[in-house]
Amino acid sequence: MSLTPPQPDHDPWIGLEPTVSRRYVTVVVAAVTTIVLTIVAFLLPVPYATLQPGPVFDTLGDFNGEPMLSISGDVQTYPTDGALDFTTVSVTSPDGKVGFSEALLAWFDPNVNVVPKDFLYPEGETAEESDAQSAAQLASSKDNSSVAALRALGYEVPEQVRIGDVADDGASADLLESGDVVRAIDGTAVGTPQEAVDAVAEVTPGDVVTLAIERDGVPQDVAITTRPAADDPELPRIGVSLAASFDLPLQIDNNVGDSVGGPSAGTMFALAIYDLLTPGSLTGGRRVAGTGEISPEGVVGPIGGVRQKMAGAHADGAEVFLVPADNCAEAADGDDFGMTLVKITALDDAVSSLESLAADPDAKVPSCS
Incomplete structure (x- = not known):
């Protein structure tokens, strides 16, 4: 009678091969993932400006x-x-x-400055604005x-105060026009935009101020009821922007x-x-x-x-x-x-x-x- 050595119920190498294969695949996948993420990071924009x-x-x-x-x-x-x-x-x-790569390179360039974009532009501001x-x-x-x-x-060089923009829903809508020259406010002569702002600031929101203006060379008085500023109800506003003009x-x-x-x-x-x-x-x-x-x-x-x-x-x-x-x-x-x-x-x-x-x-x- 011949004796046959007992055979293992499985090949010991069979169980080892999948283990090696899984480790190899894991390493490869991790490496590829890292490379892809790095490439994506370099390509994706970042919220910075240069x-x-x-x-x-x-x-x-x-x-x-x-x-x-x-x-x-x-x-x-x-x-x-x-x-x-x-x-x-x-x-x-x-x-x-x-891009991330551009920002990274700029960071190490002494002649380039990298700053958060909202440091330069208000949120929502467009290129046109x-x-x-x-x-x-x-x-x-x-x-x-x-x-x-x-x-x-x-x-x-004489200086004049002119009305710039007039807010459509502001206190001066339909009363003042862009280009009006402001000569005085409540009887006080104004020669600069700051003087005009200071004159309006003398009243309480809700009070009436009278502007002596010239429109197309014709003088007239305009009474405007002030309104509280949106950011400070203690400050009066008339809903216009002011600009200086000069007679060169x-x-x-x-x-x-x-x-x-x-x-x-x-x-x-x-x-x-x-x-x-x-x-x-x-x-x-x-x-x-x-x-x-x-x-x-x-x-x-x-x-x-x-x-x-x-x-x-x-x-x-x-x-x-x-x-x-x-x-x-x-x-x-x-x-x-x-x-x-x-x-x-x-x-x-x-x-x-x-x-x-x-x-x-x-x-x-x-x-x-």
């Missing part, structure tokens, strides 16, 4: 084939040299998308720069088109107008760049994206960069790109500093560094 260096434009040069600034009237203009560049920032639009606001700011900047330059040169003694045409916007070119516009109307050169033949919002009184205000504007100016060869005083700390926090960073608080400051540097490139002027 601020990058934008182009620069010489206010003493041409724009789209014609002089950026031209002045006419009973006045002499003078030749200029060098450049007075206004700087820009390229910003993600409200409906633009920034943003562009309209930017265009309005540019228009105001053009007016303010002309007024500031002419006043710095000693010209009298010279014709100043600013030919910057709609490819740029915002208020930050104002200081450079004003300097160019001043340079064109005075003998000699503010630049000393050098390329000067800068930024800063400007008021009709010539006060220079802070702006956004100063580091990006500095990088753009450097790429265009600027040697001097004019920085609003309130932006100095940010401007000095990083590479100065070899440029002289001049601190300015008013148009007069900018003029005197540039005149000093034109006479002596090593002159001591207010600086951010």
Whole structure:
């Protein structure tokens, strides 16, 4: 009788193969999933916006084939040299998308700033609304720069208060019209929008205020019952926006088109107008760049994206960069790109500093560094 060794009731390798196979499949699936998720993450937009260096434009040069600034009237203009560049920032639009990879790369670029999109735009704002606001700011900047330059040169520039928009459901609907000139409120003469706001603020919501206006050159009085402000019932409102208008003694045409916007070119516009109307050169033949919002009184205000504007100016060869005083700390926090960073608080400051540097490139002027 032969003896047959007992056989296992199963092949030991049979049970092992599926185990190895499952582990292998698990590893492969996990790896593929990770790769796919990584790719998706890099492709999907994130709720951030980027601020990058934008182009620069010489206010003493041409724009789209014609002089950026031209002045006419009973006045002499003078030749200029060098450049007075206004700087820009390229910003993600409200409906633009920034991918994860783009945001990640931008994060490590010292010349690019990454910020939450709602830091730049109110919730729900469209690209069209943003562009309209930017265009309005540019228009105001053009007016303010002309007024500031002419006043710095000693010209009298009268200011008027005009009605801008009238809310359809506001207190002034059917009473005031866009373009009306406001001369006085309750007998108090007003010459600036702020004076008009202050005059209305003297009453209690529900009280009547009387506006002395001119419409198409015809004076008239308009009585308006004030209403409480939506965000503060203690404040009276008449449901209009106010704007300043000016009677310029010279014709100043600013030919910057709609490819740029915002208020930050104002200081450079004003300097160019001043340079064109005075003998000699503010630049000393050098390329000067800068930024800063400007008021009709010539006060220079802070702006956004100063580091990006500095990088753009450097790429265009600027040697001097004019920085609003309130932006100095940010401007000095990083590479100065070899440029002289001049601190300015008013148009007069900018003029005197540039005149000093034109006479002596090593002159001591207010600086951010």
